[in-house]
Amino acid sequence: MWWYVAPTIINTFLESYDFxxxxxxxxxxxxxxxxxxxxxxxxxxxxxxxxxxxxxLNGNLSEESLKKWVKDLNL
Numbered sequence: 001m002w003w004y005v006a007p008t009i010i011n012t013f014l015e016s017y018d019f020x021x022x023x024x025x026x027x028x029x030x031x032x033x034x035x036x037x038x039x040x041x042x043x044x045x046x047x048x049x050x051x052x053x054x055x056x057l058n059g060n061l062s063e064e065s066l067k068k069w070v071k072d073l074n075l
Contacts, residue, residue, distance in 0.1 A: 004036020011045040020048030023075065027055050 006026065014024075024046055026038055035054050043051055055069060 004033045004038070005041045006038050011042065014042060014045035019046045023050045023052060025052045025054060025073065027057050029057050
């Protein structure tokens with residue numbers, strides 16, 4: 001994360017592939033800033049994809065809470 005948004009290289013990656021009909025779940029391992037406006041900035045780069053709310057995984061999560069987050073995604 002760079003000031004609450006994903007680095008530009010992530011947008012470039014998304015724009016390089018067709019994610020139509022796919023579900024994208026952003027996550028970050030940043031030790032500083034949160035997810036902020038990440039989804040709003042990524043959405044134009046992945047038209048046709050479902051972009052779910054992401055999560056900051058900064059090392060303060062237990063294995064149990066991480067498993068719960070994945071389970072709660074209901075994919």
